[in-house]
Amino acid sequence: MTKDPPRPTPSELEILSVLWDAGPSTVRQVQQTLDARRPTGYTTVLKLLQIMTKKGLVRRDERERAHRYAPRLPRERTEQQIVGDLVDRAFGGSSSRLVMRALSARKATPEERDRIRALLDEIERERR
């Protein structure tokens, strides 16, 4: 019975996002990805990953000289947790209100819109 790790902080979430995209990565790899977006020191990323290891947010593979880090929880679950939190805190529990905001904040491509429609249809079908 291992208890769930705590919610990731904003910076931790950003790192997790990189790891989900790239797969198990070294500190250097994560740092370079993050640094491209915004100046980010190497030891800063290292420290964060060490903390995240202690928290149980990532798993560390020490077999090689440069350790490799991987998320311990699936992307889906963590994202739902974060989104659910936000919906409760600021959108009165209504996910559709968040959806509308998201769509007006950053327009989706036509393909993405189609996929959203497909998901809506699927929910429709399940509900019957």
Add this chain to the structure above:
Amino acid sequence: MTKDPPRPTPSELEILSVLWDAGPSTVRQVQQTLDARRPTGYTTVLKLLQIMTKKGLVRRDERERAHRYAPRLPRERTEQQIVGDLVDRAFGGSSSRLVMRALSARKATPEERDRIRALLDEIERERR
């Protein structure tokens, strides 16, 4: 040229949400609403609102003994900012990925789904 206020913190966002729902309110009113959800001290809310005033997140009407606070920015804009941040930080800039998560996390009602479809159609129309 007044510069934009900073992003609200989680607690501040919760307060703003109350103010958007209820309109200009006193500390006491906000505190009672929040306290119903989770124990929240009076001076805690007061302090937060004072900080938010200094940050420019809310406007304060001091004409009455019990000051009234109102959000300075419209709900839409703040929510878009928050959602946009989250999309960038954790969803690789893809709002549709967040939308899909939101929809699978908390199902929307049929009416809400219709409104989402309508919004997608509207985007479609604008894009032409």
Add this chain to the structure above:
DNA sequence: CTCCCTTTACGAAAACGTTCGTATTAGGTT
């Protein structure tokens, strides 16, 4: 082995967010 370069480990400062205790002030009642 020694010299480098890269990585990890660690601590601590700095910034931030949240909560609360206490003092002060305003206004109404007697």
Add this chain to the structure above:
DNA sequence: AACCTAATACGAACGTTTTCGTAAAGGGAG
């Protein structure tokens, strides 16, 4: 006026997050 209640003001404590400097350790090249 003296008093009571409810509100504001303020500072400080506390925990957390983020950043960075510095030291130690690993491993390869000469």
